[in-house]
Amino acid sequence: MEYLQDYEDLNSQKSKNLIAILKREISDLCRRADSQNFKGVNILKLKKGSVMAESIAEYSYPNNNSQMIFLNQELGPALERIFNDSNSLGNLSVALGNVSIQNTEIIMQAVEISNISDLQSFVRCSVDFANFTKVIVNGKWVCVGPCQTNVNFCSEHGKCFNEINGPNCQCDRSNFEEFYGSQCELYRRRAGFYGVLFGSLAAFVLLLIVVIVIFVVLYRGRSRTSSKRKLSSIFGDVFFDFTARGDNYNLHKNVSLSEETVSGIYRPYQENAPVRPEPQDVRMSNE
Structure with missing residues (x-):
């Protein structure tokens, strides 16, 4: 050219x-x-x-x-x-119009920055938040706030957020418990916990009462059955006959049907009843 x-x-x-x-x-x-x-x-x-x-x-x-x-x-x-x-x-x-290009030469400039640490003076944190610092993470310079540099800032019971005035904690909470305080360092139970606790106690007491009532009923039923069995073992086949026979009620034992149906004259038996003599034929004569 x-x-x-x-x-x-x-x-x-x-x-x-x-x-x-x-x-x-x-x-x-x-x-x-x-x-x-x-x-x-x-x-x-x-x-x-x-x-x-x-x-x-x-x-x-x-x-x-x-x-x-x-x-x-x-x-x-x-x-x-x-x-x-x-x-x-x-x-x-x-x-360039089909010109011939020859003798290209590459000259590298002397190395001024050898590794990532040499860039520290050139790194600026543009975030307008308090207490941000420069650190190397995974081979890169990053600007991090207190939430990253102090992972336990919220006492492991909340989420940390970097704000303009500094870090702020959003503490963990549920229906049963909650953490509170500037760094979630305090703890207390909530109404839901006591509701479940007293509800469980009430249910347990009610169940205990039901069990006791069932036990008492079964115990009394077994006691009555046992009493009847004891009476039966004492008297054997003896039973009370409450059929009126005159003025007395008599205790019988294995009275057979044949004895009850014997034909004859029914005479009621009475204790201490006066004995009346049988009438006799009296004959009168004019002698």
């Missing part, structure tokens, strides 16, 4: 046209090396020979330790592979 005198002035129109093409095509190549952290390309100088473009590609150090290691150790080799590949430079050659 022929070098023009206008290229000495980067503000000339021909320089601007060439720089626009170079920036677009070189940016596409540099972005392929690390698209996530690539920022842009600047053309610093156009020199003779035929035309030599001195440019600089910028990458941002991310808030990520593994990506920082890639930028420091692997970005240079990745760019060299891309720019030394003739196929990668094909679009640039076509954009």
Whole structure:
């Protein structure tokens, strides 16, 4: 590519046209090396020979330790592979009028930040909350409040929320119990607990009364049955005959039906009854 005198002035129109093409095509190549952290390309100088473009590609150090290691150790080799590949430079050659592109050289800047800890002075907590601090979590700098730095701030009985004036606890509570206090350090029972307690006691007392009543009824029933069995064992087959026979009630034992039905004269028996003599025939004579 022929070098023009206008290229000495980067503000000339021909320089601007060439720089626009170079920036677009070189940016596409540099972005392929690390698209996530690539920022842009600047053309610093156009020199003779035929035309030599001195440019600089910028990458941002991310808030990520593994990506920082890639930028420091692997970005240079990745760019060299891309720019030394003739196929990668094909679009640039076509954009410049099918010129030949040769002798690409990649020079990496000296490493200024070697690991994630070196970024501490560049990290700012933009949250306008009190007592936020910078800490490294999973290889990244993060701004955390007292709820994260002091996991037991709410005494493990509530949820902690970072607010403008500082941390605030939302204490655990239910129908039966609750925690309270600025850090959920206090505890008390609630009405639901006592309702269940006294309800359970009342149900237990009622059940106990029912069991006692059933026991008493069964006990009395068994006592009566036992008394009847004792009377039966004492008297055996003896029974009381309450059939009126004259003026007395007599105790019988195994009176048979034949004895009850013997024909004859029924004479009631009475104790201490006066004995009347049987009438006798008296004969009178006129002698």
